[in-house]
Amino acid sequence: MPAPAGRAGSDRPSLADLAVPIIGAPMAGGPSTPELVHAVERAGGAGFLASGYGSADALLEQVRRVRELGARRFGVNLFVPDALPADLDAARAYRDELAPLAAELGIDELGTPRQDDSGFDAKVAALLADPVPVVSFTFGLPAPGTFRRFRDVGTAVWATVTSTDDAVTAVEAGADVLVVQGPEAGGHRSTFAVADTPGDVPLGELLRAVRRAVELPLIAAGGLTTGQDVARALEVADAAQVGTALLDADEAGTSPGHRAALRDPALTTTAVTRAFTGRPARSLVNELVRRYDAVAPPAYPALNHVTWPIRQAGGAAGDTRFIPLWTGQGWREAPSGPAQRIVADLWAAAETAARGGGAASSGRMQR
Structure with missing residues (x-):
C-alpha cells in the first residue's frame, strides 16, 4: 500500500512492509493501552488505540504516551455515530x-x-491537527470529505466492514484498507447502522467474497487466536487483526474479572x-x-x-x-504473557501451519 505524502506518511504501517502481518485490534473500554500498542510493534506488527469511549483530550494523551514509548507504526480507531x-x-x-x-x-x-456521539467531531479535529499514521472507523463511514482530509495530512484511512455491500460502499467513499470483520469477532460488530442485524457468513467465506468484489488490501478480523487461525486468514487477507488473543496479555488493560472469566470453566x-x-x-x-x-x-x-x-x-x-465479557469465539485458546511474545508465537505458528498445509497464492503466507 503506497504511502501518501504528508506528515504522518513515513510512519504509516504499510501492510506489505510489516515484518509480521499482525495488527493489534482496537479494544475499547480498557484493554487497548499504549503499552500494548508498543509491544505489538516490537514484535513486528502494528497496534491500535481504541477511542470509542472517553474524550478527545484523553485520546491525545494516549497518543502522546504511545510516541513517548517509541512506537511509530500505530493507529487510532473511532466509533462513527449512527446517522439516526x-x-x-x-x-x-x-x-x-x-x-x-x-x-x-x-x-x-x-x-x-x-x-x-462520544465527542466524535472533536476527536477527528484532534487527529487532523496532530496526525497519526492510521485512523480506522467502526460502525460506519464518516461524513463525505473526511477520508480526504485525513489523507491530506498523511494519515491512511481504514474502514471496518461486515458485508460485501459495506465493503463496496467503503471503497467508493475512498478507504485505503478494509478491515473485514467476521461473526466470530469479540466485542461490537461493525454494522453500519444500530438496527442492522449482523451477518453470520464465516470470516473465511466473507473474506473471499470481499476479495472478489474489491481490490483494496484486506485485514482479516474475527476470533483469530491461534497460529492456524492466522494462517487460514492470510490465505486470502493481507494481514490478520487479533484482539481476543491479546486480552490476557501483560500489557493489556483488561480488568482482573474479565481475565478470570476467560479461564472460568463455568462460562x-x-x-x-x-x-x-x-x-x-x-x-x-x-x-x-x-x-x-x-x-x-x-x-x-x-x-x-x-x-x-x-x-x-x-x-x-x-x-x-x-x-x-467481550471475547471472540476462540477465547479458549487465548494465550497469556507478554504481548510481544504472544504476537511472535502467533506468527511462528502461522508460518509452521502454512508450510504444513500450503497457502493460497493471493495471501501473505507465500512470503
Whole structure:
C-alpha cells in the first residue's frame, strides 16, 4: 500500500512492509493501552488505540504516551455515530426491565438514556491537527470529505466492514484498507447502522467474497487466536487483526474479572447480544445476557448509559455476572504473557501451519 505524502506518511504501517502481518485490534473500554500498542510493534506488527469511549483530550494523551514509548507504526480507531438518533423510548423501557436487577444489586439509580456521539467531531479535529499514521472507523463511514482530509495530512484511512455491500460502499467513499470483520469477532460488530442485524457468513467465506468484489488490501478480523487461525486468514487477507488473543496479555488493560472469566470453566459459550449497549456485540454468556438479551432493543448508545451503573458496580466488585465479557469465539485458546511474545508465537505458528498445509497464492503466507 503506497504511502501518501504528508506528515504522518513515513510512519504509516504499510501492510506489505510489516515484518509480521499482525495488527493489534482496537479494544475499547480498557484493554487497548499504549503499552500494548508498543509491544505489538516490537514484535513486528502494528497496534491500535481504541477511542470509542472517553474524550478527545484523553485520546491525545494516549497518543502522546504511545510516541513517548517509541512506537511509530500505530493507529487510532473511532466509533462513527449512527446517522439516526437513538430510540430513547425503547431505552427507557429497557431501563424499567433492568430495575429489579438494580434493586437486587443495591444500585440506587440506573443511567439516563441519552444521545451521545462520544465527542466524535472533536476527536477527528484532534487527529487532523496532530496526525497519526492510521485512523480506522467502526460502525460506519464518516461524513463525505473526511477520508480526504485525513489523507491530506498523511494519515491512511481504514474502514471496518461486515458485508460485501459495506465493503463496496467503503471503497467508493475512498478507504485505503478494509478491515473485514467476521461473526466470530469479540466485542461490537461493525454494522453500519444500530438496527442492522449482523451477518453470520464465516470470516473465511466473507473474506473471499470481499476479495472478489474489491481490490483494496484486506485485514482479516474475527476470533483469530491461534497460529492456524492466522494462517487460514492470510490465505486470502493481507494481514490478520487479533484482539481476543491479546486480552490476557501483560500489557493489556483488561480488568482482573474479565481475565478470570476467560479461564472460568463455568462460562462455556459466547453470544452476540445487545444487552449491554444496544449494539450487537459478542460476549461470554453470563447472567445479564441470559436474563435480558431477548428484551434489549437496538438503542445505542442510550443503552450503554443505562447499564453503566450495573457494569461499574460489577467491575468494582469483581462480579462478572453482569458486566460485558467481550471475547471472540476462540477465547479458549487465548494465550497469556507478554504481548510481544504472544504476537511472535502467533506468527511462528502461522508460518509452521502454512508450510504444513500450503497457502493460497493471493495471501501473505507465500512470503
